[in-house]
Amino acid sequence: MLVAQLSSQVLPKEASLSEGLTLLWQHPQIRAELKELFSLLSDRLNHLQSMTPGGDSIPLAPHARYTRLEILAACLPEDRATAPVWQTGVRWLPESKIDLLAFTLDKTKGQFSPTTRYRDYAISRDLIHWESQSITRSQSETGVRYRNHSKQGSRVWLFARESVSDRAFWFLGPAQYVSHEGEQPMAITWRLKQTLPGDLFQTFAAAVG
Template sequence: MAALIHVDDQERADAYTMLVSADAPAYAELGSREQVFARMLFFTLWDDAGGFASYDEGFKHLRQYPYVCSEIQQIVAMGAAASKRASKALGMHYASVPLFSHATYRREEILAALEYGSLELGKNVKHREGVAWCPKTKTDAFFVTLSKDEANHSATTMYRDYALSPDLFHWESQNATSPTSPTGKRYLDSSGHGSHVLLFTRDTAEDETGLTLPYTCLGRVDYVQHKGEKPIAITWKLHRPMPADVFADAAAVAQ
């Protein structure tokens, strides 16, 4: 249940509610967006695929526990109703990807939506690094924890990531990345490579109870300038200014 309390957009809440219903259609009978939501929910519950050979097998197992399904439906309904942010689609390139700027997601949902992993690919979405290249959707997903602590980050991963303004963000690449490497070239010229960059942030990795926290989708970003290498310090411009509370947290860490 704790893995679903962050759901805060109505379309996702409705899709998850449908998917855990006793009369939900088979995966092959779902529409394209519904299939993406099915992958998002499946990998939220089983990031290593849970040993299931198909999405239907996993959801069939889940539906054997109607009280669990009912609680999932109640939790996502409450989360969507309580949301105070206006989520927006990410643009035409992501027309079939139901991720929204300013909505909140677990890493597993994001990677499933961007087809980093899927049962069809024979690859799960277990991933712990701060960057993920998703070739199926030609997307670099950046996962930023703003307030880093030594318990969860080594000396080589204490990157300086912070907001310069509501629509400008300073970000550092991984230490092995140089401007002349294939990854560095893609970051610095995403339009020339036909790729896109999505930025996701959270204040801390865990809350006071030890629960892993989800990320806020800040949406698409465009390259502005860079300096240095290994890591590369890049300034990104957001297509949509970040929410005020996220900006407050992201600006505070620059001090």
């Protein structure tokens, strides 16, 4: 994830992790600055964080924050140094069988059109209301995958940020389909496997209040 964040703009997309690490090691001044930064950031942790439950090897911790690039880098094969561009709110990773759903809570700011002002919010500390893309029907391949992800062996991971000015998203963790209403978009209720901390729930509630 670190290598992808630092080198995605300078390495070819086929570059290996070894090539990325070699590039980083050629710049001792950057390594020294990172060492200082890591020490500083460790003092700013405000949530107890553990890796994704279920023994998953993907290094994402619920209730930590990640950029889109970091999220994709974490989910890619381990020998990759760069991550592809991700600009939309949804991303299906067929190799990992994971649906990544990233949404913005406060849509009063930014370039949200009437067709992209989806109603996404926390219902409670363990339930999330989320709306799919406006083209998604319940019987489409994507809609069926959302509804039957447990039976089909795929996973759904939720990421949320307060506003478009935030580069990073809070990782809410894995989620389980509960129900949905309508289509185009589908209004889906997801149940989080890890309950939201009280402060995040209050923040999310205020962002859409």
